[in-house]
Amino acid sequence: MERLPPLNAIKAFEVAARAGSFTLAATELGVSSAAVSQQIRNLETWFGKQLFVRSGNRIALTDAGHAIYPQTARALGDIAAIGRRMLEGGLRTRLVVSVPFSLAELWLAPRLAVLLDAFPQMAIDVRVEDDPVDLMRQNIDLRISYGDYHYPGLKLVRLVHDDVLPVCAPEFWRRHGNGDPSLADLHESLFIHTNWGPNYASHPTWAEWFTASGGSRAPDPSHGRRVGLSSLAIASARLGLGIALGQRVMAQADLEAGRLIALSPVSVRLGHPYCAFMPPAKAERADVAGLVELLVKAAPATSGKVGAPR
Amino acid sequence: MERLPPLNAIKAFEVAARAGSFTLAATELGVSSAAVSQQIRNLETWFGKQLFVRSGNRIALTDAGHAIYPQTARALGDIAAIGRRMLEGGLRTRLVVSVPFSLAELWLAPRLAVLLDAFPQMAIDVRVEDDPVDLMRQNIDLRISYGDYHYPGLKLVRLVHDDVLPVCAPEFWRRHGNGDPSLADLHESLFIHTNWGPNYASHPTWAEWFTASGGSRAPDPSHGRRVGLSSLAIASARLGLGIALGQRVMAQADLEAGRLIALSPVSVRLGHPYCAFMPPAKAERADVAGLVELLVKAAPATSGKVGAPR
DNA sequence: AGGATTGGGCAAGAAAAACTTCTGGAGCCC
DNA sequence: GGGCTCCAGAAGTTTTTCTTGCCCAATCCT
Structure with a gap:
């Protein structure tokens, strides 16, 4: 395969073209509008072609931009589909939660009770083990730990600072x-x-x-x-x-x-908050997201801040 | 569109899966093998799934890796196709070369003569103008300038240090x-x-x-x-x-x-070499690449170093 | 066997890319 | 005309990516 165009610039382009505005695109991507502007220019320089015409505070796709948009959207959609596919990978999966000993009985159990009360058919595995845990090898969907410093690369949600x-x-x-x-x-x-x-x-x-x-x-x-x-x-x-x-x-x-x-x-x-960790791709599974949300909400008194994915 | 997996990690995965080796993939990508190793691990962490099994100095795709490889290859192929499409954008294009006044007559012209002698039907526009030049707006395929500091973002090839x-x-x-x-x-x-x-x-x-x-x-x-x-x-x-x-x-x-x-x-x-600049995507056009190669070869006596794309 | 070789993992620091902030200007709307 | 929105550009900072150097395991080769 020959040299690929810069992929992140392609992503920025797709969003900007769809949004019709760098600012909106920036919001969707969670960055500043200047960042989008730069990525687009980056891509234009790569191709040696303008993709947007700028007139004052307005942008519009050029012919070239129009021509490639559907392809970018499809390619990125395909890649997103890959992510989704990874989650299903056996589809019949149970939700596997791993907690340290100290939290299992008095903290997780009552909260799970609430959840299972609402969704009785939900299949949850609870594993009790101490850090460090290898989420990948043990196919764990969600790990709850004391401290926010474990597991770099995983998405982190702070649950409660007890x-x-x-x-x-x-x-x-x-x-x-x-x-x-x-x-x-x-x-x-x-x-x-x-x-x-x-x-x-x-x-x-x-x-x-x-x-x-x-x-x-x-x-x-x-x-x-x-x-x-x-x-x-x-x-x-x-x-x-x-x-x-x-x-x-x-x-x-x-x-x-x-x-x-x-x-x-x-x-x-305590010195650290309790945190939930999960592979970023799994954070989008409805059951994982639902459980995390429940765990965050269940303790609004003392905390409940949501951290950014890493 | 939901959150995408890290695109550069996808790229690394595609190459590594195809090559069957991190080292070969690294060569193809022009980076070190450790970089590939890291990108793959990055992706595995994102998905929460192993994509390769490592046994000693050998790797093999896991079932999950196998499952997603074709999709990654297709998506990246689509994106590469976008790049190719940009080049054709009117297919009937002439090759547009821009040179400073000083080089037009005594340097470029005789060299073009050689080229046109070999390919008489080749359509070349020569534009004579001083820096700075806006390649994008004027649809220039190749700009030749004195000095290697103009035009950041464009691919740079050093032609001759006179x-x-x-x-x-x-x-x-x-x-x-x-x-x-x-x-x-x-x-x-x-x-x-x-x-x-x-x-x-x-x-x-x-x-x-x-x-x-x-x-x-x-x-x-x-x-x-x-x-x-x-x-x-x-x-x-x-x-x-x-x-x-x-x-x-x-x-x-x-x-x-x-x-x-x-x-x-x-x-x-001279204080600086003469250099050719072109949008990275256009560097793959056969006519552009051919002309650059000719220009580099034509002056082996005093120089001819090829720079990396920027 | 046993040394040499190959290929990947890991950790630290270096290099490159991306992002933010700030400032300015162009069009739009009232 | 004045205010507003939105994009461009430059400078500086942060984050990501890559390299280097070392280790280890498996294989290869006498």
Whole structure:
């Protein structure tokens, strides 16, 4: 095959020709109008032919531009079709979602329940595994992770930037609380410490929480209970084993049901947001997009910003 | 139209799939194999699907890769066809060549004569005009200019890096020369000075030539003859009006025919090469490519380097 | 076997392409 | 005529792409 014209310029041309305006084309492409102008000129220089006539603030296709537009549209349409074809690739696919251990039970499950309630026939696989995950080899459609720095090249959607606050079971508080929500006098052994394991280091500590609440206590982890999973901390607190720094999104249901109580409005943000990652092509699948949307909407209280594809 | 897969990655994929090797594909694309490897991975990440299986130093298309290859080939072929179509755009076109005044008569004309001798029915327009020229608006296929800095975006081919040397008519030398090829004693009024006009400043002067030849004379332009065109300097010398610093490519024919004699082997290079410019798409037209090739070959003595497309 | 060769992966920095911002000018509309 | 919209152009910045240099695995070749 001989040398091809610059493909991105072809793309810009197709959009501009269809839109009849560089500005509209720019909007559609998500760039500035000057960028479109440059790409078009680029293509004109390549061909040595004008494709648009400019008259003041208006443009129109030249004869040459008219001649090639349908071909560009068809070729690009074909390429778009390739993308679509990739998604179907077995069409009968289930939606495969991968989450870290900590999120599976207390965060994803209830949200999926909502979704499955609405679409009972929806086929979803949930895989529970820690980062890093190879989405390609395992045919995963959507990965949810802590932090927005994993998986370069994948489309990224920020779901929720969670925070932690002290929670415990109501009976526990009745027995040990002494009515002091500053927790200043609570015995060290009653604190539950969460350890996120070797790969993560940004989970807030009790010391940080005390600092944020204006105190200065720093309970010694070696004296209290220690758990290796944030969802386990919640579960432990629910069972009356102590006071945990529980993540809000995980404790929510227990708090509303009265199985847990929050001992203070003071909370500490996690170091990173929870994010969804997916191959850009799969972001257009209706089921993937729908699930992501649900997950974003489900937590409007603390966050929900949509990131640009990378 | 929805989001398109990265087009350059598609291109890399098509070539790699056809070549069956990243390295061969890299050669065809004129890039390194690592670049191809990256583009393919890029596309795989976009789709969330492997397109090649890698086993050691060998690659093979996956089922998914196999499935999309024909579509990519067709779409890219369509786009290549667009390029070809642009060239034909009236098919009945003549070849339009644009040259600066100085080159038209003594350089281009004899070379075209060779070409037209071989292909008498070839339709060529020669336009004579100075830089800058708008190739697009005037439908020019090939522009020849002094210097390689004009016309960004156009494909550039360096034709010849010329030099100047002192020439005069044989009778003139018999009458005024005194047998002294160092020209040290020649009367100032017998030097012909070339002035390239307001846009150019790099034409070698007599002072430079004397320096190059080991002397130190600097004839005063206000005393000798002055011409505003390098071809006119040659013509003047041929007519016995004085000694000119003549460009080799222009004096060649007169030197061989004995109408001019070179007074010294010492020459001074011009500041820039002569270059051909053309829209990249037109570089593939057989007539354009043929003419450029002829022009390059016609001057192997002093240069003939081919530049990369810009 | 065992060394040499070929072809691809990976990471860092370099080069090239694309984009943004700002400014200016031309036509259109009131 | 004045304001508005839209495109062009230049300069500077960001992003993408490519190269370089190194490694490893499989193959090839005595």
